[in-house]
Amino acid sequence: xxxxxxxxxxxxxxxxxxxxxxxxxxxxxxxxxxxxxxxxxxxxxxxxxxxxxxxxxxxxxxxxxxxxxxxxxxxxxxxxxxxxxxxxxxxxxxxxxxxxxxxxxxxxxxxxxxxxxxxxxxxxxxxxxxxxxxxxxxxxxxxxxxxxxxxxxxxxxxxxxxxxxxxxxxxxxxxxxxxxxxxxxxxxxxxxxxxxxxxxxxxxxxxxxxxxxxxxxxxxxxxxxxxxxxxxxxxxxxxxxxxxxxxxxxxxxxxxxxxxxxxxxxxxxxxxxxxxxxxxxxxxxxxxxxxxxxxxxxxxxxxxxxxxxxxxxxxxxxxxxxxxxxxxxxxxxxxxxxxxxxxxxxxxxxxxxxxxxxxxxxxxxxxx
Numbered sequence: 001x002x003x004x005x006x007x008x009x010x011x012x013x014x015x016x017x018x019x020x021x022x023x024x025x026x027x028x029x030x031x032x033x034x035x036x037x038x039x040x041x042x043x044x045x046x047x048x049x050x051x052x053x054x055x056x057x058x059x060x061x062x063x064x065x066x067x068x069x070x071x072x073x074x075x076x077x078x079x080x081x082x083x084x085x086x087x088x089x090x091x092x093x094x095x096x097x098x099x100x101x102x103x104x105x106x107x108x109x110x111x112x113x114x115x116x117x118x119x120x121x122x123x124x125x126x127x128x129x130x131x132x133x134x135x136x137x138x139x140x141x142x143x144x145x146x147x148x149x150x151x152x153x154x155x156x157x158x159x160x161x162x163x164x165x166x167x168x169x170x171x172x173x174x175x176x177x178x179x180x181x182x183x184x185x186x187x188x189x190x191x192x193x194x195x196x197x198x199x200x201x202x203x204x205x206x207x208x209x210x211x212x213x214x215x216x217x218x219x220x221x222x223x224x225x226x227x228x229x230x231x232x233x234x235x236x237x238x239x240x241x242x243x244x245x246x247x248x249x250x251x252x253x254x255x256x257x258x259x260x261x262x263x264x265x266x267x268x269x270x271x272x273x274x275x276x277x278x279x280x281x282x283x284x285x286x287x288x289x290x291x292x293x294x295x296x297x298x299x300x301x302x303x304x305x306x307x308x309x310x311x312x313x314x315x316x317x318x319x320x321x322x323x324x325x326x327x328x329x330x331x332x333x334x335x336x337x338x339x340x341x342x343x344x345x346x347x348x349x350x351x352x353x354x355x356x357x358x359x360x361x362x363x364x365x366x367x368x
Contacts, residue, residue, distance in 0.1 A: 179333075
């Protein structure tokens with residue numbers, strides 16, 4: 001018999017989904033049959049799989065050990081420690097691949113990306129400060145990104161074991177471009193992922209950036225438009241709202257932003273205010289009401305205020321001047337602040353809180 005107690009890492013999901021994660025080699029039909037025959041129980045009671053599991057629930061699986069290993073895909077041999085301080089669980093494998101390869105990848109990311117800083121952490125989420133030059137998630141198979149670093153960090157800290165990765169794989173919840181630095185929100189547990197997913201979808205979590213743009217901006221403004229992405233070139237274009245939508249906005253005031261399908265052009269909304277005006281540029285604080293790919297870069301370029309260092313959407317001659325003087329080679333964009341809405345337990349520690357991280361030194365270096 002196999003018995004386990006649900007922790008806050010697994011809580012909040014359907015029982016059948018949880019079972020498919022711990023018994024990946026068992027078919028769904030077989031699992032429902034085992035539930036009906038009480039060979040799998042929840043809190044010593046018959047279950048149908050639709051239940052939402054909670055912290056402290058007891059799951060029992062009445063299989064012979066050989067059968068259990070077969071359906072779990074378990075390897076009975078201990079997995080060696082991957083680096084000092086990282087202890088992998090005995091009788092465990094990593095999901096979706098060779099255990100040694102995947103776990104070594106996580107340890108390598110943790111070791112090779114030492115400049116990532118943890119700004120805040122609780123049982124469910126982690127807020128990281130990502131330097132420019134590091135991917136949020138893999139672009140190619142061989143990449144090491146913040147996502148792999150996160151799992152390596154959680155393995156090293158003892159929060160995760162290799163066996164835990166069967167049930168839930170921690171991940172980043174909002175992406176920054178490789179050369180954009182600053183705050184990235186990460187989910188350590190399923191409940192954390194559900195919270196951050198809901199806040200980002202409902203746009204109740206406020207995200208602020210700092211950037212230098214070309215020209216002098218003296219007034220705060222909120223701008224809207226339509227963003228269309230070309231997947232082949234990884235480039236976006238921004239156009240004005242159709243006349244019908246502009247008229248509707250004028251008559252209705254501040255209308256809600258729609259949620260278009262992934263295949264459609266997306267309506268975007270960006271706010272900015274000047275923090276400091278210099279000779280040929282302005283330091284802006286930018287708030288994203290929508291979070292689309294390259295939104296800040298393309299939206300500000302569309303109003304003739306491109307980001308400093310942005311060769312994709314910006315002014316090449318202007319960028320070259322700063323590259324030669326200061327070595328600046330990519331867009332100067334930093335996600336420096338997030339503000340959480342009011343929240344209840346188990347997230348009351350985040351309720352109404354503001355988290356910030358310092359802007360990179362280059363922001364001060366290039367002041368003119």
